[in-house]
Amino acid sequence: MNSAAAAATAARGFAPGTTDRTAAFSTIWNTTYSMRGMTAMLKTPSLWRMIICPIIMAVISSIVIFIVLMATVFPAQAHAMHNGTRMSMPWSWFVSFIVTIAETALIVTIVFVAIFADLQQRVFDKTYDMRKSTEASMSQQRRERCCPCCSGCNYLLVLRITLLIVTSPLNIVPLLGQWVWSLINGNFYAWSLHEDYFMLHGITNYHDQHRIVRRHAFYTSFGTTSMFLETIPFGVGTFFMFANAAGAAIYAAEREPALQFLRSKGEEDDGIAMA
Numbered sequence: 001m002n003s004a005a006a007a008a009t010a011a012r013g014f015a016p017g018t019t020d021r022t023a024a025f026s027t028i029w030n031t032t033y034s035m036r037g038m039t040a041m042l043k044t045p046s047l048w049r050m051i052i053c054p055i056i057m058a059v060i061s062s063i064v065i066f067i068v069l070m071a072t073v074f075p076a077q078a079h080a081m082h083n084g085t086r087m088s089m090p091w092s093w094f095v096s097f098i099v100t101i102a103e104t105a106l107i108v109t110i111v112f113v114a115i116f117a118d119l120q121q122r123v124f125d126k127t128y129d130m131r132k133s134t135e136a137s138m139s140q141q142r143r144e145r146c147c148p149c150c151s152g153c154n155y156l157l158v159l160r161i162t163l164l165i166v167t168s169p170l171n172i173v174p175l176l177g178q179w180v181w182s183l184i185n186g187n188f189y190a191w192s193l194h195e196d197y198f199m200l201h202g203i204t205n206y207h208d209q210h211r212i213v214r215r216h217a218f219y220t221s222f223g224t225t226s227m228f229l230e231t232i233p234f235g236v237g238t239f240f241m242f243a244n245a246a247g248a249a250i251y252a253a254e255r256e257p258a259l260q261f262l263r264s265k266g267e268e269d270d271g272i273a274m275a
Helices: 003-011 021-031 033-043 045-085 091-131 138-145 156-168 168-172 175-191 195-200 208-216 218-229 236-255 257-275
Strands: none
Touching: 003 175, 021 218, 033 045, 033 091, 033 218, 045 091, 045 236, 091 156, 091 168, 091 175, 091 195, 156 168, 156 175, 156 218, 168 175, 175 195, 175 208, 175 218, 175 236, 195 208, 208 257, 218 236, 236 257
């Protein structure tokens, strides 16, 4: 592989020497971490006990919100679609129904991201600890580093929720709009799942974290898939919110992007020192 091709491949987040076929396979493989996280959740009773209450809350909340939207927003949307696009009434009612379901999932997703972000991080920590044998667990290191309400810990969370809200109108378009919404938010979402992981490895500079995210195709492919799964309503999306955290932990434990970055940075520093 020549230098230009190597640079192009590296820009996509793969190591030089990786073929396009291997890169495509790697991208597809990265999307499976949500399913691997789901499997880990189902196999681990201690994780289930952590998330059962939020899932019950999500189911109840979804039903209540859906009923309210059906009674208020649903008819108005149907008439607006019929009058604004000349869509037939049966089609406008059907599309409005689908959009109402998407709106229900969107509201629950944004609210639960704000409420259960710390619990999601604890699922990540526990899953990572089960995969790695270290002197100090991820959970213990995080407790020693800062409190859950520390503003530094919540920087990416605030930006993530802001982006979710700003791009939420895309969900008006069924399926396609949700996929575009997931694509826009996915990379940032996957990064936020690894924020504490980076911090605990001493990578506290957000510029350095962003360099890692740009180098690994995982953050775009996994993040997009994860976001799309979380748009499934009536508690399913909430389950995947925690399953995605477990999947992100599995990737971190297997690939250790933070340690890869630290090693490469150390080699760069050594090279500069020798020069």
